[in-house]
């Protein structure tokens with residue numbers, strides 16, 4: 001099964017912590033397998049999404065990559081750069097989806113100005129409308145179109161917290177942490 005990886009370019013520790021965290025959370029919740037963060041090194045968004053994965057399940061990965069250009073150039077698969085200057089998503093999505101059936105997909109999103117080389121290295125420069133908005137919105141809409149809505153039914157295995165949909169209130173189930181067998185035996189020994 002090909003993987004969907006998001007490359008978040010140009011993270012600025014002070015300015016972007018919220019937006020980058022939202023990129024991580026949206027990527028995980030909407031069907032991507034991994035996010036690779038570049039720019040200023042910052043563990044905060046990575047730790048947040050790892051914590052969410054621990055509690056809410058799935059196997060989403062998040063890591064920092066200091067050399068984003070080497071990563072982009074070396075990526076084996078289809079590279080899609082989301083930019084308002086690109087070709088319309090609605091014209092390109094079928095082709096991109098077909099490519100994604102056989103090979104891994106890299107979705108590149110920027111923060112401020114994206115270097116020219118990203119446009120040249122990408123297989124597709126795709127616009128989610130030709131107006132400026134946000135990397136979180138662009139990523140979410142792209143994933144929704146890519147998966148044709150199936151990402152909304154995605155199951156997150158190993159979840160400790162799950163929500164049961166409810167028309168009015170909140171229905172949340174929490175599983176207790178299960179201790180490792182050797183810990184259980186150790187505790188039994190202590191109490192006997």
Ligand code: SAM
Pocket residue numbers: 081082083084085108109110111112114126127128129130131132133134135136138
């Ligand atoms: N001038 C930028 C551009 O090239 O799209 C807008 C900068 S925006 C603050 C940060 C990121 O959001 C961009 O690098 C791009 O990945 C994404 N983005 C914003 N508007 C977009 C749009 N209409 N279509 C696709 N991506 C968009």
